[in-house]
Ligand SMILES: Nc1ncnc2c1ncn2[C@@H]1O[C@H](COP(=O)(O)OP(=O)(O)O)[C@@H](O)[C@H]1O
């Protein structure tokens with residue numbers, strides 16, 4: 431039966447050296463929408479992402495891409511799947527010996543026969559999308575953490591992926607930059623019809639950008655659905671998670687710092 | 695696959711029409727055919743008609759930018775017709791609307 435979901439995760443169990451970290455994870459990733467995988471640190475979000483992009487295979491269950499089992503993909507099929515996806519890892523991971531522009535050009539140089547000038551213009555376009563076009567000749571070491579993260583996103587976008595995976599895009603970013611990043615992810619969905627999968631532990635951002643939320647707890651899916659559905663959940667663990675996060679958001683950072691300074 | 699067709703409605707005006715899929719696997723052909731004609735046209739007008747081309751990714755926008763740059767450098771005039779919504783959106787997401795403002799012609803005459 432054809433499914434509306436581009437990717438379907440069915441009963442996924444995952445292990446690190448025998449220790450189970452994902453337990454029967456089941457959910458779908460709809461095309462042309464933003465799916466947010468959220469949950470506290472250590473609950474298995476990055477591990478799940480590694481499964482989704484075909485990097486981690488030691489597990490049980492299935493991940494279906496267009497109805498086909500990713501686990502049974504030949505090397506060739508896996509390669510062509512990887513060409514359809516763009517990934518921004520938690521660490522960002524840019525080549526330190528290359529300028530931003532060169533970093534973003536790498537996938538295009540490796541995977542396409544485009545003319546140098548076409549590649550140059552494409553990389554500048556991508557840097558522009560993430561607000562870094564003035565920094566194309568900078569080296570990663572000359573940039574702030576937030577800028578490196580945005581550069582990583584530009585690189586993930588280099589090949590115009592059909593599916594974009596991003597792991598904790600706004601952690602360590604100031605609120606304005608983080609909001610800009612959220613906006614960009616929505617633009618990519620709206621403008622280019624991209625399928626976007628975001629891993630985050632940040633509640634506010636998750637509810638702002640998600641069409642579908644997969645809320646995880648200790649390796650299990652504890653809530654699944656549209657943001658409104660998840661918010662209306664009566665599950666105690668879900669409520670606890672939502673409220674705990676809300677509490678930490680109540681802290682007023684400015685007055686907190688002020689109170690620290692007063693002690694001087 | 696993409697095919698190109700050149701016509702010259704008047705001595706001052708050449709039209710280059712593309713037919714097919716315009717993506718990163720065909721961008722080099724669009725680029726090569728266009729730049730060849732750009733050189734030939736010099737300061738005369740060149741129209742690129744994309745009514746029957748489907749632009750899939752940003753390589754197509756990048757090629758159009760290079761064509762435009764080259765045309766402007768030699769004092770010519772470029773007109774783009776038949777740009778689809780998807781391409782227009784890619785142009786605006788990369789904040790290139792201004793550059794293409796006087797170039798994109800909504801209706802093919
Ligand atoms: N490479 C690894 N080897 C062994 N254990 C790991 C490895 N990566 C993650 N883990 C463990 O798996 C669990 C889930 O981790 P992770 O997927 O990184 O969570 P999250 O991204 O939600 O913070 C954690 O208990 C973590 O310690």
Ligand SMILES: [Mg+2]
Pocket residue numbers: 475476477520597
């Ligand atoms: Mg993680």
